[in-house]
Amino acid sequence: MQHTTRSKAILLLADGTIFHGKSIGIQGKSFGEVCFNTGMTGYQEIFTDPSYFGQIMVATNPHIGNYGVNANEVEANQIMISGLVCKNFSFNHSRPDSESNLYDYFEKQNLICISDVDTRALVSYIRDHGAQNAVICTDGTALTELQELLSKVPDMKGLELASKVSTKEPYFFGNENATYKIAALDLGIKRNILRNLAQRDCYIKVFPYNATFEDMQAFNPDGYFLSNGPGDPEPLTEGIEIAKKIIAADQPLFGICLGHQMIGLANGISTYKMFNGHRGINHPVMNVLTGKGEITSQNHGFAVNREELENHSDLEVTHYHINDNTVAGMRMKSKNVFSVQYHPEASPGPHDSSYLFNDFVSNIKKAKSILTV
Structure with a gap:
């Protein structure tokens, strides 16, 4: 036509x-x-x-x-x-x-x-x-x-948007007989994230943005996931509280994008609105742990404060954006908690960072083996 x-x-x-x-x-x-x-x-x-x-x-x-x-x-x-x-x-x-x-x-x-x-x-x-x-x-x-x-359109700074895109009711994804159970908080979750978890022998229960930690805990999950999503992370006080409780319970936790920012906020690290965000499938990231560069898929307009993160006694930078040195990944030293600012599910690509889903499952395996010893 x-x-x-x-x-x-x-x-x-x-x-x-x-x-x-x-x-x-x-x-x-x-x-x-x-x-x-x-x-x-x-x-x-x-x-x-x-x-x-x-x-x-x-x-x-x-x-x-x-x-x-x-x-x-x-x-x-x-x-x-x-x-x-x-x-x-x-x-x-x-x-x-x-x-x-x-x-x-x-x-x-x-x-x-x-x-x-x-x-x-x-x-x-x-x-x-x-x-x-x-x-x-x-x-x-x-x-x-x-x-x-x-002139009447609100600024993105201070705007809570996860409630506009989150599921209204919990739902399941994957094979119910899978080895691992994941409780995922839907702040704007992408379907390919769920596919990546399901492909790694995980059964996922997806919860609305305003679920409580107790709601998620009742599923008796092996690990918790905080998803990507739109808007400013700071107004998501309920989600930040969930992150705090998961961390306090010493449970395996993986966060992506907005979920990553909420883990930072749960640890007292501030976030800020970027002059221009990162959006594309060709963003270079340095993995500090391996010394290797990764080409990543990114979509965010807010970031975690790197100076505060580096001064935190229990957090460390694991990845940074090569173009501007902003935080691209972090982990807690004393907890089974890590997160990245970018999108490792990367549909349609690149797939340099898909190993992060494997890392999450490995963390869950370690946590389960400790419990059974």
């Missing part, structure tokens, strides 16, 4: 800067914090990643939609980004196992998309001026009205 008539559309940033483009044919406007992802593949996984809830995504890859969509490549049941900004939107797709084209996928979920934007200039501007709120408009709303509406 090809849409021949394309109406004008704009992206308006909170500082008043305007970028022009064209609507792909879905009318409306959408608000959120504008950010960019440098991945060259995996746009469907990006669009359905709950960690992107509340954000307008700018794709740095110039071609979006060229390989269509497939139901097996979603990280959640629906699109999670607020809107999309891209250079070239492909209405046609050429991959044999695609189930539909991207336009129909967007239309069913009413996702606003603006194409034909100078995304190189836009990303350069965001890099220089930092993350900020924005609106994409394809319905011709007057600029003054857009500015008024945009």
